[in-house]
Amino acid sequence: MPSGKSSKAVRNARSVVAATKPKPWGTVAAVLAVLVFAVGIFGYLYLRYDERRTFTPTAENKDPSAQIEGVVTEDYSHRRGHVSATQRVAYDHFPPFGGPHDATWAACNGVVYDKPVRNENMVHPLEHGAVWITYNPDHVTGDALQALKDRVEGQGYLMLSPYPGLDTPISLQSWGHQLKLSDAKDKRIDQFIQSLRLNEYTYPEVGASCDVLPSAFDPANPPPFVAAPPGPGAVPLDYSSQSGSGPMSGAVPPAAPAPGGAPPPAGGQPAPGAPPAGQ
Amino acid sequence: MSPAPRWLHPLVAGGAVLAILLLGASLGMLVQLPGRGPAQPGAASVDVGFSQDMSVHHRQAVLMAGLARERSSDPVIRSLAFDIERTQLEQVGRMQGWLSLWNAAPLPTGRYMTWMTDAAPMPGMAHGSDPGASDPGAAGVTTMPGMASQADLDRLGAASGKAFDVLFLQLMLRHHQGGLPMASYAATHAETAQVRNLAQKIVVSQTSEGEYLTQLLAQRGARPLPPPT
Numbered sequence: 001m002p003s004g005k006s007s008k009a010v011r012n013a014r015s016v017v018a019a020t021k022p023k024p025w026g027t028v029a030a031v032l033a034v035l036v037f038a039v040g041i042f043g044y045l046y047l048r049y050d051e052r053r054t055f056t057p058t059a060e061n062k063d064p065s066a067q068i069e070g071v072v073t074e075d076y077s078h079r080r081g082h083v084s085a086t087q088r089v090a091y092d093h094f095p096p097f098g099g100p101h102d103a104t105w106a107a108c109n110g111v112v113y114d115k116p117v118r119n120e121n122m123v124h125p126l127e128h129g130a131v132w133i134t135y136n137p138d139h140v141t142g143d144a145l146q147a148l149k150d151r152v153e154g155q156g157y158l159m160l161s162p163y164p165g166l167d168t169p170i171s172l173q174s175w176g177h178q179l180k181l182s183d184a185k186d187k188r189i190d191q192f193i194q195s196l197r198l199n200e201y202t203y204p205e206v207g208a209s210c211d212v213l214p215s216a217f218d219p220a221n222p223p224p225f226v227a228a229p230p231g232p233g234a235v236p237l238d239y240s241s242q243s244g245s246g247p248m249s250g251a252v253p254p255a256a257p258a259p260g261g262a263p264p265p266a267g268g269q270p271a272p273g274a275p276p277a278g279q
Numbered sequence: 280m281s282p283a284p285r286w287l288h289p290l291v292a293g294g295a296v297l298a299i300l301l302l303g304a305s306l307g308m309l310v311q312l313p314g315r316g317p318a319q320p321g322a323a324s325v326d327v328g329f330s331q332d333m334s335v336h337h338r339q340a341v342l343m344a345g346l347a348r349e350r351s352s353d354p355v356i357r358s359l360a361f362d363i364e365r366t367q368l369e370q371v372g373r374m375q376g377w378l379s380l381w382n383a384a385p386l387p388t389g390r391y392m393t394w395m396t397d398a399a400p401m402p403g404m405a406h407g408s409d410p411g412a413s414d415p416g417a418a419g420v421t422t423m424p425g426m427a428s429q430a431d432l433d434r435l436g437a438a439s440g441k442a443f444d445v446l447f448l449q450l451m452l453r454h455h456q457g458g459l460p461m462a463s464y465a466a467t468h469a470e471t472a473q474v475r476n477l478a479q480k481i482v483v484s485q486t487s488e489g490e491y492l493t494q495l496l497a498q499r500g501a502r503p504l505p506p507p508t
Contacts, residue, residue: 081491
């Protein structure tokens with residue numbers, strides 16, 4: 001405003017005249033006011049801007065989990081064959097987070113499984129957009145376990161189960177993504193769920209359900225976890241429903257090490273209590 | 280009153296510079312903040328045409344899958360049918376929601392696939408399709424590829440036991456294959472990122488589910504129907 005400016009100039013001129021050493025408190029106050037205003041504006045916009053960079057997937061930020069420290073990823077987009085209830089899959093990670101799976105998916109609509117469940121059923125819900133939280137039952141008990149249960153029970157597209165022999169206390173899985181953690185209070189749990197649960201850009205079967213046909217899968221009595229290694233007859237990761245003539249023929253391709261240069265999973269599932277070699 | 284200390288001037292100058300920098304940065308963020316979504320797709324757009332036509336196509340899969348979920352005595356078929364029914368109905372919900380937000384009609388009037396204007400070579404089309412047969416051009420078609428006829432549906436409704444399972448698998452496989460050209464066209468031509476993404480997911484998951492359907496047919500000693508035209 002010209003009038004304000006000029007009156008200030010007049011005041012400044014007067015003060016220069018009045019005192020040999022000017023006391024520019026007016027200028028200090030003005031700069032301070034502008035600075036406070038600028039900090040306020042900047043702070044407000046930064047918070048709003050930062051929100052956009054947080055963990056909600058968008059067309060511009062398809063996989064916000066890339067910002068989360070410790071997330072391991074694999075591309076399983078072409079390794080999605082269906083196996084039968086009697087087959088095993090030679091998974092390359094434990095717990096597995098992608099690859100061929102049982103045609104019947106485990107219920108993932110906020111189900112807390114008290115007992116370990118068969119891998120092949122638990123991988124299928126990941127393809128449907130669910131996040132699977134696992135814990136080592138020897139190390140996560142009491143309040144920490146209750147915190148995990150509270151987080152999952154009744155929530156859409158989440159499931160929780162114990163995983164014997166897990167090499168960290170807690171591990172989170174979504175399709176092609178895994179994060180291993182030691183603390184049930186770690187804030188990365190929420191970040192992982194927010195980034196990947198029903199993330200239409202990262203899970204293959206957009207729109208698929210977490211509910212199950214009662215005749216196909218009973219959440220109260222799911223197929224049990226098998227600790228023993230899957231053995232040489234296991235279905236390899238690159239098995240597709242087209243290769244071979246299917247599970248009924250028994251002509252399953254021989255087990256092969258995981259493609260993609262990953263270290264071969266020594267015998268598959270590590271023995272309970274024995275942490276697998278490497279990460 | 281003591282005179283202004285020596286350090287005051289640089290401090291004030293620094294404060295002023297900082298304020299200017301902060302305001303500049305704020306302006307920069309402000310420019311980026313408003314949602315820069317694309318303009319609403321128009322009535323003739325790929326986005327609208329795909330959402331309308333695929334809604335129709337999906338609903339027939341939902342119909343057949345619902346029948347199989349109720350009727351089949353094979354748990355494998357029932358579970359598969361339930362999966363297809365739920366997934367495709369959910370996807371219909373997405374497409375209908377978009378159409379509502381775009382103020383577009385929920386269903387197409389007249390011919391299908393008129394939005395596939397440069398569909399001469401159709402990448403991702405099931406092999407064995409003979410050129411011209413399913414090439415809609417901008418003129419559109421009266422029946423989309425892979426759709427079961429009323430006679431097909433009547434036969435399915437009358438079938439039972441293993442014959443029902445086989446016919447269901449055959450019709451569903453052909454239905455999946457028939458939807459691929461539309462989905463792969465939309466996956467590359469739609470203007471909205473979410474539409475392109477859904478179309479691409481349909482291509483990939485219906486292709487892999489098609490392999491599974493083929494496997495289930497083989498296990499039952501049956502063959503697929505001729506690919507859709």
